[in-house]
Amino acid sequence: MAYSTTIRRRRRTRRIDRAGNPAAIGRWLLFVAGLVALMVVVGGITRLTESGLSIAYWKPVSGILPPLDAEAWQRTFAAYQATPEYRLVNRGMTLDEFKSIFWWEYVHRLLGRLIGLAYGFPLLVLWMRRRIPSGLKPRLLLIFLLGGAQGLLGWFMVKSGLVHEPQVSHYRLAAHLLLAILIFSLLLWTALDLLEPRHGSRQRRWRAMAMVLLLLVVVQIGLGALVAGLKAGYAFNTWPKMGEHWLPPELFALKPFWRNFFDNAIMVQFLHRLNAMLVAGWCLLIAVSTWRFEAPPRTIAAALALLLLIVGQIWLGIVTLVEGVPVAIAAAHQAGAVLVLALTLYFLHMNRRTAHHL
Structure with missing residues (x-):
């Protein structure tokens, strides 16, 4: 009997050893999540500098190297000169001017390949x-x-x-950003499962509130993508009013009615402003609730940090708007959105239903 018990213990030990170090896997996933967050910011800069259409081909393997000599640069530039963007917007652009937009798109694609390696190779080995x-x-x-x-x-x-037109589909842009956000969220959540496997809260109140906040944050990021794709940030550069109005008369200018919520730049900017207030108000309610009902200190601290971050994010959004969408501030605003999402996920993870064992 004692012998069989010893054998079972040894088998369990071997299974644990083969499973590896959960904390190490968690740190690796956290690192990859950081790369994805960086990718989102670089993608935003690529869009803000209008560099996204500078590479008119897709070569996943051979495209890893940039043009290395004058002849290669001329070929790449010639491919760009055949695009609608060059013909309709940048006709007469010099090679040096082209290089300034080429590099942002190149770095964006290169970072995507690096993320693939940073995730795929360790995954295969493990x-x-x-x-x-x-x-x-x-x-x-x-x-x-x-x-x-x-x-x-x-x-x-x-x-x-x-x-035909030198403008990417705002629907595809939103889908591209939201898929990046989904990948980032899965990486971060899985990392938290591995790094904090024993932490779980029984506070159903804050778990439900955090889920609503997460939904509002994701909607806000989606609206931000539509703002970017429609260049709605340039529609009105005033705050708090939109021009002379609280409710611009152009809000429902498109027919049929439903198109205004997706294709009308003025409506999309209005919804982005409105939802920002909803996010802030809901987070304030969460912070007050954790304080009033004497949540654990860690929960209160996370709620207050999230509230401060959201207030800072709204301030960045206002500055981006009234200053006419400067690249540096707009990029910081996009980075802030990822940070808000990350802290929202962390707060939700603190209050998840049960500790998850992998």
């Missing part, structure tokens, strides 16, 4: 060595597949601006 807990494998495989889909969606988005 999988082959059986270091991944069995319950984690489906989620990690899903993230890998979503990463591949994101690359395809990125080219699908760029392609929409290479056909």
Whole structure:
């Protein structure tokens, strides 16, 4: 009897050893999530500098190298000169001017490839060595597949601006950003599962409130993508009113009615402003609730930090608006959106239903 018990203990020990170090896997996923966040910011800068259509081809492998000599630069520039953006917007652009927009798009694509390597290669090694807990494998495989889909969606988005008009589809832009946000969220949540596996809260009140906040934040990011795609940030550069009005008369200018919520730049900017107030108000309610009902100090601190971050994000949005969308401030605003999402996920994870064991 004692012998069989010893054998079972040894087998359990071997299974734990083969599963690897959950904390190390969590730190790796956290690192990749950081790269994805950086990718979102670089993508925003690429859009703000109008560099996204500068590379008129998609070569996932050979395209990893930039033009290395004058002849290669001329070929790349010639491909750009055949695009609608060059013909209709940048006709007469010099090669040196082209290089200034080429590099942002190149860095954006290169970072995508680096993320693929930073995630795919360790995943393959850990999988082959059986270091991944069995319950984690489906989620990690899903993230890998979503990463591949994101690359395809990125080219699908760029392609929409290479056909007739030098403007990418705002629907495809929103889908591209929201998929990046989904990948980031899955990476961060999985990392938190591994780094804080024993932490769970029984406070149903804040769990439900955090889920509503997460929904509002995701909607706000989606609206931000539509603002970017429609260049709605230039529609009105005043605050708090939109021009001379609280409710501009052009809010429902498009027919049919529903198109205004997706295709009307003025309506989209209005909704982005309105939802920002909803996010801030709901987060204030969460912070007051944690204080009033004597939540654990860690929960109160996270709620207050989230509230301060959201207030700062709104301030950045207002400055971006009234200053005419300067690149640096607008990029900081996009980075702030990722930080708000990350802290919202962290707060929700603190108050999840039960501790998750992988």
